[in-house]
Amino acid sequence: MAKDNFSNQASIYAQFRPTYPKAVFDYLNKVVKNKKTVWDCATGNGQMARELSKTFDMVYATDISQKQLDNAFQAENIAYSIAKAEETHFPDHTFDLITVAQAIHWFDFEKFYAEVNRVAKSGAILFVIGYSMPRFEGKIDEILQDFYWNITGPYWDAERKHIDNQYDSIPFPFERMECPIFKNEYLWTLEMAEGYFNSWSSIQNYIKKNGKNPVNEVIDKLREYWQGEQRVEFPLFTKVGRI
Numbered sequence: 001m002a003k004d005n006f007s008n009q010a011s012i013y014a015q016f017r018p019t020y021p022k023a024v025f026d027y028l029n030k031v032v033k034n035k036k037t038v039w040d041c042a043t044g045n046g047q048m049a050r051e052l053s054k055t056f057d058m059v060y061a062t063d064i065s066q067k068q069l070d071n072a073f074q075a076e077n078i079a080y081s082i083a084k085a086e087e088t089h090f091p092d093h094t095f096d097l098i099t100v101a102q103a104i105h106w107f108d109f110e111k112f113y114a115e116v117n118r119v120a121k122s123g124a125i126l127f128v129i130g131y132s133m134p135r136f137e138g139k140i141d142e143i144l145q146d147f148y149w150n151i152t153g154p155y156w157d158a159e160r161k162h163i164d165n166q167y168d169s170i171p172f173p174f175e176r177m178e179c180p181i182f183k184n185e186y187l188w189t190l191e192m193a194e195g196y197f198n199s200w201s202s203i204q205n206y207i208k209k210n211g212k213n214p215v216n217e218v219i220d221k222l223r224e225y226w227q228g229e230q231r232v233e234f235p236l237f238t239k240v241g242r243i
Helices: 006-015 022-031 047-052 064-071 110-121 138-151 159-164 192-199 199-209 214-222
Strands: 038-043 059-064 078-081 095-101 120-131 183-188 230-242
Touching: 022 047, 022 120, 038 047, 047 059, 047 078, 047 095, 064 078, 095 110, 138 214, 183 192, 183 214, 192 214, 192 230, 199 214
Parallel strands: 038 059, 038 095, 059 078, 095 120
Antiparallel strands: 120 230, 183 230
């Protein structure tokens, strides 16, 4: 069953988590022919749902965190509700597209895929996307790779390994579809980077055990090298299949 690791920092998550590039939604618009209904599972603050609502008649977005949904983007054709990924209230054969963004690693895969098969229309598409540790340049990247692997590494939940493996370790019992390689690029201030790091579940685990926030120390280290805005790249990875 999916874990709720983000309620405590829901407002930070909504403000600082990366979005997904236009190319992702151009791809979905191309491969999904019937654009009636989509289920955005584990929607968080509705980042995917917001873009999907521009081209789908109705977006049903679920999450297990009410605090996340309280921070979600609102639109007339987005219906938010509390539901587990593995057990929803939707009727059989409802959806043309099912999306999961940066969340499937928390699921009970077998039970989730059973629910996907139940609520998907014949020929519907399951689109799963995630992103790994962002890459910076030079000394900044060196400091942050150490921060990720060595300082916060022991405080990630075991499911994080699927992110580090770019979802290759997650079973996917559907007919695979070709998908382009996507990436996200930003220009970030140091304050934006600090906000993003504070959205990590590992930071909350670290604070609970040690009584202090490790982000403060790494930000102090970065000040010497961070001038103005720095380029950051998020590698994106996908699993796409026809149901």
